[in-house]
Amino acid sequence: MFEESKVAFFLAKRSIVRGNKGTLSLTILIIGMVFVNLIFLPSIITGVAVLFNQQSIDYSYGNLVIEPKKNQVYINSVSELQKKLERIPGITGVSTRYVTSATIVYKGNVVTPALYAIKPGDEQSVLKIGTKVSSGSYLADGDTGHIVLGYRLAGNEDEKLDVISSLGGVDVGKVVDVTFNNGVTRQYRIKGIVTSNSYSVDSNAFITKKEYEDVFGLEDRANQILVRTRETGKENEMRNTLLSYGFQEKIWTWQEKSANFLNQIIGSFNIINLIGTAVSLVIAIVVIFIVIFINTVYRRKQIGILKAIGIDRSIIIKSYLFQALFIFAIGTIMGCAFLLMILQLLAANPIVFPGGPVAPVVDPALILRSTMSLLVVSLIAGYVPAWITTREDILTAIRG
């Protein structure tokens, strides 16, 4: 067995070293490209997913979202709850807020965005919206009579530039009319505009919780509590911890909250990706198959002679397997080199998605999976043609 492999390796090595370099290099190049293709698109998709996930956490939900018990509109005694939450190890920020909608009017432009009523200090311990103020400034604790708008909501004077229906290009310092869903209308001065690249933030409006409670006559309540944890990815454990502390409110993880949106995007991406992967692997198998097949057919006679002088068929098949392995190995290494180059290029000039620049995320498991599938494909594509050609009767092969 080992002897056989030794002879097969010897034959393969000589054949590679002294054989046709042109075909070999081209084959290796194709395998390298296939490898890049197997890794690149999924890495971008993962990059997008990571970006969207991070945005969900940083701008929309934090890690956990607590909402009122069934059939209740508000969570009561939220300051007590908040204190309780803040004492739980692993929780780094808690923001109690009201999420509602309101009608905002400015110079005849009417919009109905979501309105978040927040405690700015607490909110900043969970979300990063406060760091994305593009003009003016963010809300401060105790602010009343002020509103912060997302830049899409503020809009542009030229309507064509707007992505959503907007207030037609309001600036910091202008005053807008806000009608709450209890019918109360108040005037607010625009304190700041936020540009976060997160769709939900940039299309909505923010006032302080204090202001909201004043309008509605509420106290120490909220309809949403956002929780930031030290570690991302342990949301389920943290939820169990909260349950064990006796929380009876509904607790969502950010994944659950953003699932539909992201899953749809990733789902369609994955279909595209699956097709791409299948096509790549088929290309790889066909190319290696053809190269080995032509090689063996061209050497039909030589294969017959080798068998005639006592070289077992399995040795000959193995020697072609080694050649296929060589193509695979060098191709993969080359593919890695290409990939590194592309990644460096992208690091310098990132692709900007709505939501921010996307860094491709190369998952080691993906590399392993791609390498393995290429390996399997190469072995099959080397084995089958060698098996077919070496099956031929010695004399038929020698006669040519």
Place this chain on the structure above:
Amino acid sequence: MIIGRDLTRIYGMGAVQVRALNGVSVKIQKGEFVGIMGPSGSGKSTLLHMFGLLDRPTSGSILIDGSDVGTLDERARTQFRLRRLGYVFQDYALVPELTAKENVYLPSMTRGMTAQECTLACSDILTLVGLGDRIHHLPGQMSGGEQQRVAIARALVNRPTLLLADEPCANLDSQNSRIILDLFQRLNRDLHQTIVMVSHEEWHKRYFDRIISMKDGVIEKEERRSEGGKPAPSP
């Protein structure tokens, strides 16, 4: 000793049958240098293929050193070819990517000899065939005569019981043919190598101990040349 008993080989089992061998019985003694001659299509190559285990007879049996090679399976026949037989083809049939030395090395390596043993055996045998200085050349860089000598070295490297050669000189000029035949004669006389060689050149006859003449798939006649009466080859 090689014994072929009542060998037939029929091609085309349909309407048109070709009886390439039609009942051939033959014995080859150890140390003999046998020539198989006869007109084209008489079955010379077919007979040699039987001895070389490259083909199976339609009926009849072959014993080589007492073992009935007809009973062996493919893998065992391959092993038998590797260890017991040496085959020289008309067109040299070397592996083009291997140097002379590597071509010769291949069967001994396959046999499981150590690198050292292989190298030793190779240089011995290449020196024996007169190619000591060309061992690192690729087949493409050698003349036909040289390539054929490499092929002979390859056939000999595992010290085969039987060396078979099917018109080894057919592609060579008379000078190179003579080198090959002299080499065969030397191997036969000095190493007692049993050789069966197919030829249809009249002048080759003087090298053979015995000549088997074939015609239409049967042995037409056998001539034995006595050891003393054998004429020395003229240079």
